[in-house]
Amino acid sequence: MLLWACLVSPGRGQPPDASAVTLYFFWAQGCPHCEEEKVFLNALVSRDPRIRVVSLEVTASGDNRELFQKVCQTLKVPLPGVPLTVVGNLYVAGWRGDHTSGPLLLKAISQARSQGLPDVVGSLLPTAPPPAPGLAIPETLAVPWFGEIKLKNLSLISLTLILGALDGFNPCAMWALIFLIGLLLGLPQRWKMWLYGGVFIFASGLVYFLFLAAWLNVFLFLGLVFWVRLGIGVVALGAGVVNLREFILDAT
Structure with missing residues (x-):
């Protein structure tokens, strides 16, 4: 799956708060790339409790699907697809592994902490959803034979x-x-x-x-x-x- 990363210049806003960063993770059931990123995000949250992940599954929830479409339009995502991870007004689309997509996501988190990026997804939410417990998935999968x-x-x-x-x-x-x-x-x-x-x-x-x-x-x-x-x-x-x-x- 193609990977796209968009780094938008932050606008003038509130002073940055380095104590917490919110990641909005759009994913779908049956998506193998989403499962790979879940493992990475789970390990990332374990290492840094200041990172908060909001899990948004788009196949079972019509509200999440509508929010996903609004976010893609706002951020001008050229090829909407899952997984899509949004940090402030930055996004990483797709997942090509911890060594390729992982550094892009870490760079976006670092930029959000240092520059105080506007919360694009949060501004589109009527109420902020709590972090979903679905991120804590097992790191191994039992396959017959x-x-x-x-x-x-x-x-x-x-x-x-x-x-x-x-x-x-x-x-x-x-x-x-x-x-x-x-x-x-x-x-x-x-x-x-x-x-x-x-x-x-x-x-x-x-x-x-x-x-x-x-x-x-x-x-x-x-x-x-x-x-x-x-x-x-x-x-x-x-x-x-x-x-x-x-x-x-x-x-x-």
């Missing part, structure tokens, strides 16, 4: 391999593969076999790429999760009806 995995040290390539291996035992993917094999067995033309098989592999790879890059969260921000699921279900049901109809007609 792989044992304990440290989220902090998990790379994108490793995550892709793990999800791909686990998806091999996914009942939905297994039935799709069985259906594809049955379809290919009935094709006399070899070029059609290559075409259908290639389309299946390409579509699977594209979906994994979109998921891991967190671009599918665009639908979540717009509140279209239900309609996307409904559309996929209708298409799948229609395809099943068509194939059953052709099977019955061929049998008769």
Whole structure:
């Protein structure tokens, strides 16, 4: 996922207060980059109690989703997406690891303490929400057959391999593969076999790429999760009806 950092010149305001800094963390369920940043923020708060993190999940809360859109418009975020961390009028979009995105976030915190940046997100909130306890997540994840995995040290390539291996035992993917094999067995033309098989592999790879890059969260921000699921279900049901109809007609 692309990373963007915007450092805006602070306006004239109150004297800086170095005793506390508030971070607004926008995240979404199912976002692997968000989980990586959660581990970093959890460790950061443990080292420095003066840092206060406000966790704002955007998929389950319409208010948080609306606030996220307002913040992106106010800060002129070019590619809105999660995770998005806002400190004053500075933001870090995306998360490319502790050694890449981490220094950008620490620099924003240091600048907020030294210059007293205006609280952009706080000004858009009707009331300031309390820090969510969801940041205290475990640093390890138990995965079947792989044992304990440290989220902090998990790379994108490793995550892709793990999800791909686990998806091999996914009942939905297994039935799709069985259906594809049955379809290919009935094709006399070899070029059609290559075409259908290639389309299946390409579509699977594209979906994994979109998921891991967190671009599918665009639908979540717009509140279209239900309609996307409904559309996929209708298409799948229609395809099943068509194939059953052709099977019955061929049998008769």
